[in-house]
Amino acid sequence: MKSLIVYSSKTGNTRKVAEAILSVLPAGTEIYPVENAPDPAAYDFVAVGYWVDRGTANTEMAAYMPKICGKKVGIFFTLGAFPHSPHAQDSFDNGVKLLGENCEVIAKFWCQGAIDPKLTAWMSKLPKEHPHAPNPERLHRWAEAAKHPDAADLEAAKDAFRNLF
Ligand SMILES: Cc1cc2nc3c(=O)[nH]c(=O)nc-3n(C[C@H](O)[C@H](O)[C@H](O)COP(=O)(O)O)c2cc1C
Known part of the structure:
Protein backbone atom coordinates (compact mmCIF):
# COMPACT_ATOMS: atom_id res chain seq x y z
CA MET A 1 0.00 0.00 0.00
CA LYS A 2 1.76 3.14 -1.19
CA SER A 3 0.42 6.29 0.42
CA LEU A 4 0.69 9.95 -0.47
CA ILE A 5 -0.36 13.19 1.23
CA VAL A 6 -0.71 16.32 -0.89
CA TYR A 7 -1.72 19.56 0.79
CA SER A 8 -2.07 23.23 0.05
CA SER A 9 -1.66 25.79 2.81
CA LYS A 10 -1.29 29.53 2.48
CA THR A 11 -0.83 30.41 6.16
CA GLY A 12 0.10 27.04 7.71
CA ASN A 13 -3.20 25.72 9.17
CA THR A 14 -3.71 22.94 6.64
CA ARG A 15 0.00 22.04 6.77
CA LYS A 16 -0.31 21.39 10.53
CA VAL A 17 -3.22 19.01 9.90
CA ALA A 18 -1.30 17.31 7.06
CA GLU A 19 1.67 16.70 9.35
CA ALA A 20 -0.57 15.28 12.10
CA ILE A 21 -2.11 12.89 9.56
CA LEU A 22 1.34 11.87 8.34
CA SER A 23 2.19 10.74 11.87
CA VAL A 24 -0.52 8.04 11.80
CA LEU A 25 -0.14 6.81 8.21
CA PRO A 26 2.21 3.89 7.48
CA ALA A 27 5.97 4.47 7.53
CA GLY A 28 7.10 5.47 4.04
CA THR A 29 4.05 7.67 3.34
CA GLU A 30 5.18 10.59 1.20
CA ILE A 31 4.04 14.19 1.80
CA TYR A 32 4.25 17.15 -0.59
CA PRO A 33 2.88 20.65 -0.90
CA VAL A 34 0.72 20.70 -4.02
CA GLU A 35 3.30 22.78 -5.90
CA ASN A 36 5.73 19.80 -5.80
CA ALA A 37 3.19 16.97 -5.86
CA PRO A 38 3.93 13.85 -7.92
CA ASP A 39 1.55 12.11 -10.32
CA PRO A 40 -0.88 10.27 -8.01
CA ALA A 41 -1.07 7.30 -10.42
CA ALA A 42 1.78 5.50 -8.63
CA TYR A 43 0.01 5.45 -5.23
CA ASP A 44 -2.80 3.35 -3.74
CA PHE A 45 -4.03 5.89 -1.17
CA VAL A 46 -3.96 9.65 -1.61
CA ALA A 47 -4.87 12.13 1.15
CA VAL A 48 -5.56 15.63 -0.13
CA GLY A 49 -5.74 18.69 2.08
CA TYR A 50 -6.96 22.13 1.09
CA TRP A 51 -7.93 25.43 2.63
CA VAL A 52 -11.41 26.56 1.77
CA ASP A 53 -11.63 29.43 -0.67
CA ARG A 54 -15.12 30.60 -1.58
CA GLY A 55 -16.73 27.37 -0.44
CA THR A 56 -14.47 24.88 -2.18
CA ALA A 57 -10.87 23.70 -2.43
CA ASN A 58 -8.37 26.49 -3.08
CA THR A 59 -7.40 26.94 -6.72
CA GLU A 60 -4.09 25.04 -6.64
CA MET A 61 -5.63 21.99 -5.00
CA ALA A 62 -8.72 22.19 -7.22
CA ALA A 63 -6.36 21.83 -10.21
CA TYR A 64 -4.66 18.75 -8.73
CA MET A 65 -7.66 16.77 -7.47
CA PRO A 66 -9.08 15.77 -10.89
CA LYS A 67 -5.78 13.93 -11.58
CA ILE A 68 -6.63 11.43 -8.82
CA CYS A 69 -8.52 8.55 -10.46
CA GLY A 70 -9.41 5.07 -9.18
CA LYS A 71 -7.79 5.60 -5.75
CA LYS A 72 -8.73 5.29 -2.13
CA VAL A 73 -8.80 8.91 -0.99
CA GLY A 74 -8.79 10.90 2.24
CA ILE A 75 -10.01 14.49 2.22
CA PHE A 76 -9.11 17.03 4.88
CA PHE A 77 -9.38 20.80 4.99
CA THR A 78 -9.43 23.86 7.21
CA LEU A 79 -11.87 26.76 6.95
CA GLY A 80 -12.96 29.91 8.72
CA ALA A 81 -16.57 28.76 9.18
CA PHE A 82 -17.69 26.54 12.04
CA PRO A 83 -17.04 22.83 11.40
CA HIS A 84 -20.68 21.81 11.90
CA SER A 85 -22.05 24.50 9.57
CA PRO A 86 -23.75 23.73 6.23
CA HIS A 87 -20.90 25.73 4.63
CA ALA A 88 -18.35 23.23 6.00
CA GLN A 89 -20.37 20.28 4.67
CA ASP A 90 -20.66 22.03 1.28
CA SER A 91 -16.89 22.60 1.28
CA PHE A 92 -16.43 18.84 1.69
CA ASP A 93 -19.05 17.93 -0.93
CA ASN A 94 -17.48 20.36 -3.39
CA GLY A 95 -14.06 18.78 -2.77
CA VAL A 96 -15.42 15.29 -3.47
CA LYS A 97 -16.80 16.55 -6.80
CA LEU A 98 -13.31 17.70 -7.83
CA LEU A 99 -11.85 14.18 -7.64
CA GLY A 100 -11.26 12.18 -10.82
CA GLU A 101 -13.29 9.09 -11.68
CA ASN A 102 -13.76 6.01 -9.51
CA CYS A 103 -12.30 7.29 -6.26
CA GLU A 104 -13.48 5.97 -2.92
CA VAL A 105 -13.33 8.43 -0.02
CA ILE A 106 -12.31 6.36 3.02
CA ALA A 107 -11.36 9.16 5.43
CA LYS A 108 -12.40 12.75 6.04
CA PHE A 109 -11.58 15.49 8.49
CA TRP A 110 -12.05 19.23 8.75
CA CYS A 111 -11.68 21.93 11.36
CA GLN A 112 -11.56 25.69 11.67
CA GLY A 113 -8.35 27.50 10.82
C1 LIG B 1 -9.02 34.52 0.08
C2 LIG B 1 -9.62 33.68 1.18
C3 LIG B 1 -10.86 33.11 0.98
C4 LIG B 1 -11.44 32.33 1.99
N1 LIG B 1 -12.68 31.78 1.77
C5 LIG B 1 -13.25 31.06 2.76
C6 LIG B 1 -14.55 30.51 2.58
O1 LIG B 1 -15.18 30.61 1.53
N2 LIG B 1 -15.10 29.85 3.62
C7 LIG B 1 -14.47 29.66 4.82
O2 LIG B 1 -15.04 29.04 5.72
N3 LIG B 1 -13.22 30.15 5.01
C8 LIG B 1 -12.60 30.84 4.02
N4 LIG B 1 -11.33 31.33 4.20
C9 LIG B 1 -10.61 31.00 5.46
C10 LIG B 1 -9.54 29.89 5.23
O3 LIG B 1 -10.06 28.79 4.53
C11 LIG B 1 -8.98 29.40 6.57
O4 LIG B 1 -8.46 30.46 7.34
C12 LIG B 1 -7.93 28.31 6.39
O5 LIG B 1 -7.68 27.69 7.64
C13 LIG B 1 -6.59 28.80 5.84
O6 LIG B 1 -5.73 27.68 5.75
P1 LIG B 1 -4.15 27.76 5.53
O7 LIG B 1 -3.55 28.37 6.77
O8 LIG B 1 -3.75 26.34 5.35
O9 LIG B 1 -3.88 28.61 4.32
C14 LIG B 1 -10.74 32.11 3.22
C15 LIG B 1 -9.48 32.68 3.40
C16 LIG B 1 -8.91 33.45 2.39
C17 LIG B 1 -7.54 34.05 2.61
Whole structure:
Protein backbone atom coordinates (compact mmCIF):
# COMPACT_ATOMS: atom_id res chain seq x y z
CA MET A 1 0.00 0.00 0.00
CA LYS A 2 1.76 3.14 -1.19
CA SER A 3 0.42 6.29 0.42
CA LEU A 4 0.69 9.95 -0.47
CA ILE A 5 -0.36 13.19 1.23
CA VAL A 6 -0.71 16.32 -0.89
CA TYR A 7 -1.72 19.56 0.79
CA SER A 8 -2.07 23.23 0.05
CA SER A 9 -1.66 25.79 2.81
CA LYS A 10 -1.29 29.53 2.48
CA THR A 11 -0.83 30.41 6.16
CA GLY A 12 0.10 27.04 7.71
CA ASN A 13 -3.20 25.72 9.17
CA THR A 14 -3.71 22.94 6.64
CA ARG A 15 0.00 22.04 6.77
CA LYS A 16 -0.31 21.39 10.53
CA VAL A 17 -3.22 19.01 9.90
CA ALA A 18 -1.30 17.31 7.06
CA GLU A 19 1.67 16.70 9.35
CA ALA A 20 -0.57 15.28 12.10
CA ILE A 21 -2.11 12.89 9.56
CA LEU A 22 1.34 11.87 8.34
CA SER A 23 2.19 10.74 11.87
CA VAL A 24 -0.52 8.04 11.80
CA LEU A 25 -0.14 6.81 8.21
CA PRO A 26 2.21 3.89 7.48
CA ALA A 27 5.97 4.47 7.53
CA GLY A 28 7.10 5.47 4.04
CA THR A 29 4.05 7.67 3.34
CA GLU A 30 5.18 10.59 1.20
CA ILE A 31 4.04 14.19 1.80
CA TYR A 32 4.25 17.15 -0.59
CA PRO A 33 2.88 20.65 -0.90
CA VAL A 34 0.72 20.70 -4.02
CA GLU A 35 3.30 22.78 -5.90
CA ASN A 36 5.73 19.80 -5.80
CA ALA A 37 3.19 16.97 -5.86
CA PRO A 38 3.93 13.85 -7.92
CA ASP A 39 1.55 12.11 -10.32
CA PRO A 40 -0.88 10.27 -8.01
CA ALA A 41 -1.07 7.30 -10.42
CA ALA A 42 1.78 5.50 -8.63
CA TYR A 43 0.01 5.45 -5.23
CA ASP A 44 -2.80 3.35 -3.74
CA PHE A 45 -4.03 5.89 -1.17
CA VAL A 46 -3.96 9.65 -1.61
CA ALA A 47 -4.87 12.13 1.15
CA VAL A 48 -5.56 15.63 -0.13
CA GLY A 49 -5.74 18.69 2.08
CA TYR A 50 -6.96 22.13 1.09
CA TRP A 51 -7.93 25.43 2.63
CA VAL A 52 -11.41 26.56 1.77
CA ASP A 53 -11.63 29.43 -0.67
CA ARG A 54 -15.12 30.60 -1.58
CA GLY A 55 -16.73 27.37 -0.44
CA THR A 56 -14.47 24.88 -2.18
CA ALA A 57 -10.87 23.70 -2.43
CA ASN A 58 -8.37 26.49 -3.08
CA THR A 59 -7.40 26.94 -6.72
CA GLU A 60 -4.09 25.04 -6.64
CA MET A 61 -5.63 21.99 -5.00
CA ALA A 62 -8.72 22.19 -7.22
CA ALA A 63 -6.36 21.83 -10.21
CA TYR A 64 -4.66 18.75 -8.73
CA MET A 65 -7.66 16.77 -7.47
CA PRO A 66 -9.08 15.77 -10.89
CA LYS A 67 -5.78 13.93 -11.58
CA ILE A 68 -6.63 11.43 -8.82
CA CYS A 69 -8.52 8.55 -10.46
CA GLY A 70 -9.41 5.07 -9.18
CA LYS A 71 -7.79 5.60 -5.75
CA LYS A 72 -8.73 5.29 -2.13
CA VAL A 73 -8.80 8.91 -0.99
CA GLY A 74 -8.79 10.90 2.24
CA ILE A 75 -10.01 14.49 2.22
CA PHE A 76 -9.11 17.03 4.88
CA PHE A 77 -9.38 20.80 4.99
CA THR A 78 -9.43 23.86 7.21
CA LEU A 79 -11.87 26.76 6.95
CA GLY A 80 -12.96 29.91 8.72
CA ALA A 81 -16.57 28.76 9.18
CA PHE A 82 -17.69 26.54 12.04
CA PRO A 83 -17.04 22.83 11.40
CA HIS A 84 -20.68 21.81 11.90
CA SER A 85 -22.05 24.50 9.57
CA PRO A 86 -23.75 23.73 6.23
CA HIS A 87 -20.90 25.73 4.63
CA ALA A 88 -18.35 23.23 6.00
CA GLN A 89 -20.37 20.28 4.67
CA ASP A 90 -20.66 22.03 1.28
CA SER A 91 -16.89 22.60 1.28
CA PHE A 92 -16.43 18.84 1.69
CA ASP A 93 -19.05 17.93 -0.93
CA ASN A 94 -17.48 20.36 -3.39
CA GLY A 95 -14.06 18.78 -2.77
CA VAL A 96 -15.42 15.29 -3.47
CA LYS A 97 -16.80 16.55 -6.80
CA LEU A 98 -13.31 17.70 -7.83
CA LEU A 99 -11.85 14.18 -7.64
CA GLY A 100 -11.26 12.18 -10.82
CA GLU A 101 -13.29 9.09 -11.68
CA ASN A 102 -13.76 6.01 -9.51
CA CYS A 103 -12.30 7.29 -6.26
CA GLU A 104 -13.48 5.97 -2.92
CA VAL A 105 -13.33 8.43 -0.02
CA ILE A 106 -12.31 6.36 3.02
CA ALA A 107 -11.36 9.16 5.43
CA LYS A 108 -12.40 12.75 6.04
CA PHE A 109 -11.58 15.49 8.49
CA TRP A 110 -12.05 19.23 8.75
CA CYS A 111 -11.68 21.93 11.36
CA GLN A 112 -11.56 25.69 11.67
CA GLY A 113 -8.35 27.50 10.82
CA ALA A 114 -7.25 31.00 11.75
CA ILE A 115 -8.18 33.45 9.00
CA ASP A 116 -5.34 35.45 7.51
CA PRO A 117 -5.28 38.71 9.55
CA LYS A 118 -4.83 40.63 6.28
CA LEU A 119 -8.24 39.34 5.15
CA THR A 120 -10.02 40.12 8.43
CA ALA A 121 -8.43 43.60 8.48
CA TRP A 122 -9.76 44.17 4.96
CA MET A 123 -13.25 42.83 5.83
CA SER A 124 -13.32 44.96 8.99
CA LYS A 125 -13.32 48.08 6.82
CA LEU A 126 -16.20 46.99 4.58
CA PRO A 127 -19.38 49.07 4.70
CA LYS A 128 -22.23 47.70 6.87
CA GLU A 129 -24.32 46.60 3.89
CA HIS A 130 -21.52 44.47 2.39
CA PRO A 131 -22.16 40.67 2.73
CA HIS A 132 -18.75 40.15 4.44
CA ALA A 133 -18.90 43.22 6.71
CA PRO A 134 -18.24 42.52 10.39
CA ASN A 135 -21.19 41.92 12.70
CA PRO A 136 -21.22 40.36 16.18
CA GLU A 137 -21.78 36.83 14.86
CA ARG A 138 -18.97 37.15 12.31
CA LEU A 139 -16.52 38.71 14.78
CA HIS A 140 -17.22 35.79 17.16
CA ARG A 141 -16.56 33.28 14.37
CA TRP A 142 -13.28 34.97 13.36
CA ALA A 143 -12.14 34.98 17.01
CA GLU A 144 -12.99 31.27 17.36
CA ALA A 145 -11.23 30.44 14.09
CA ALA A 146 -8.11 32.21 15.37
CA LYS A 147 -7.71 29.45 18.01
CA HIS A 148 -7.48 26.65 15.42
CA PRO A 149 -6.21 24.18 14.54
CA ASP A 150 -5.56 23.39 18.19
CA ALA A 151 -4.20 20.26 19.85
CA ALA A 152 -7.66 18.66 20.00
CA ASP A 153 -8.16 19.25 16.26
CA LEU A 154 -4.84 17.59 15.47
CA GLU A 155 -5.75 14.58 17.64
CA ALA A 156 -9.14 14.33 15.93
CA ALA A 157 -7.41 14.45 12.52
CA LYS A 158 -5.15 11.58 13.58
CA ASP A 159 -8.15 9.57 14.79
CA ALA A 160 -9.87 10.08 11.42
CA PHE A 161 -6.87 8.73 9.47
CA ARG A 162 -5.61 6.02 11.83
CA ASN A 163 -5.91 2.30 10.98
CA LEU A 164 -7.40 2.80 7.52
CA PHE A 165 -5.77 -0.29 6.03
C1 LIG B 1 -9.02 34.52 0.08
C2 LIG B 1 -9.62 33.68 1.18
C3 LIG B 1 -10.86 33.11 0.98
C4 LIG B 1 -11.44 32.33 1.99
N1 LIG B 1 -12.68 31.78 1.77
C5 LIG B 1 -13.25 31.06 2.76
C6 LIG B 1 -14.55 30.51 2.58
O1 LIG B 1 -15.18 30.61 1.53
N2 LIG B 1 -15.10 29.85 3.62
C7 LIG B 1 -14.47 29.66 4.82
O2 LIG B 1 -15.04 29.04 5.72
N3 LIG B 1 -13.22 30.15 5.01
C8 LIG B 1 -12.60 30.84 4.02
N4 LIG B 1 -11.33 31.33 4.20
C9 LIG B 1 -10.61 31.00 5.46
C10 LIG B 1 -9.54 29.89 5.23
O3 LIG B 1 -10.06 28.79 4.53
C11 LIG B 1 -8.98 29.40 6.57
O4 LIG B 1 -8.46 30.46 7.34
C12 LIG B 1 -7.93 28.31 6.39
O5 LIG B 1 -7.68 27.69 7.64
C13 LIG B 1 -6.59 28.80 5.84
O6 LIG B 1 -5.73 27.68 5.75
P1 LIG B 1 -4.15 27.76 5.53
O7 LIG B 1 -3.55 28.37 6.77
O8 LIG B 1 -3.75 26.34 5.35
O9 LIG B 1 -3.88 28.61 4.32
C14 LIG B 1 -10.74 32.11 3.22
C15 LIG B 1 -9.48 32.68 3.40
C16 LIG B 1 -8.91 33.45 2.39
C17 LIG B 1 -7.54 34.05 2.61
